[in-house]
Amino acid sequence: MALDGFTVEVDTGVTGLLGPNGAGKTTLLTLVLGLARPEAGQLEVLGHDPASAGPTVRARLGYSPERDVLPPHVSAADFVVHMARIHGLPVTAARTRAADTLRWVGLGENARRPLGTLSTGQRQRTLLAQALVHDPDLVLLDEPTAGLDPLERDEVLALIRRVGTELARDVLVSSHLLPEIERVADAVVVLRAGRVAAHHLLGSDQATGEVRIEVDGDAGGLAAACTARGLTVHDQHAGRLRVHAPDDRALDTLRDAAVATGASLRRVQREAPALADLYHAATLGGP
Structure with a gap:
């Protein structure tokens, strides 16, 4: 080669x-x-x-x-x-x-x-x-x-x-x-x-843009507020949800939604990309 x-x-x-x-x-x-x-x-x-x-x-x-x-x-x-x-x-x-x-x-x-x-x-x-x-x-x-x-x-x-x-x-x-x-x-x-x-x-801020959130109580109100503000919400269940927030502006919007709904945030964490995803994107991409 x-x-x-x-x-x-x-x-x-x-x-x-x-x-x-x-x-x-x-x-x-x-x-x-x-x-x-x-x-x-x-x-x-x-x-x-x-x-x-x-x-x-x-x-x-x-x-x-x-x-x-x-x-x-x-x-x-x-x-x-x-x-x-x-x-x-x-x-x-x-x-x-x-x-x-x-x-x-x-x-x-x-x-x-x-x-x-x-x-x-x-x-x-x-x-x-x-x-x-x-x-x-x-x-x-x-x-x-x-x-x-x-x-x-x-x-x-x-x-x-x-x-x-x-x-x-x-x-x-x-x-x-x-x-x-x-x-x-x-x-x-x-x-x-x-x-x-x-x-x-690996494990750096070269992240997927996905943010995992844990709240006290039900996450439905925060999910609705995020959606109303144009954010994409995934995997909402019980006190957890995942939001697509790829940049600082989206994170600010997420924080505004939390303040507006009075959500008590227990954890906010950016999701690092899985190596398999990085590998397949690199090796199966265009020439």
Whole structure:
């Protein structure tokens, strides 16, 4: 898939990279890692062109591939030490960092076991550890929960979230599983046919325009007052209703309606868009 000139900004925290098959996710990761050159145009990652300054860029990147390529007869500790050495850490520092990182991902007690004897979830933790061992600026994770059972998936997702919050690292997670991205990501980038179709902050004020309201008593009077003032009311029942108020003017109208009816508001909350809605709008939209 050809990528058509765009910029992806990955801020501190977790950014999900989404898109249908063939959208360009794998191509993007390959280019970022310097494993391929763009056929036209320029690519800049962390201030450098990875095609011409690959070692410089990769020294600041951590990468966990989708495919499990771990050597079965090597211990988790030896493998992570080896990866730390590849990234330029001296022997003593590599051993210390590997031990610390394996403990951080929850493999301290199993670090000396051969990788072939570990569970799929433990092997995924090893891949995450080797991506973090050299203290990178940007961490790339390609389908990090592939093949995991529900418990292992929850544990790995919690670790990914901690990389963004506790370690304050920039993390780019490529995945096709929207519910998982919604659990861990601060932002999402959606690719479609080689272009950025959407870039959204999750849980932000990039909202649907819908406002959920809870009142003391019956909501019928407030619903009627909102409708009379030109607002669209949805899902009215008992002490709850949902009103379409996409801007400040509509919110002012909503407040006026509440004052006019003497409604006692218990809760007023903007409704954030569901990731599935954002994704489908981005990938099924026009060219």
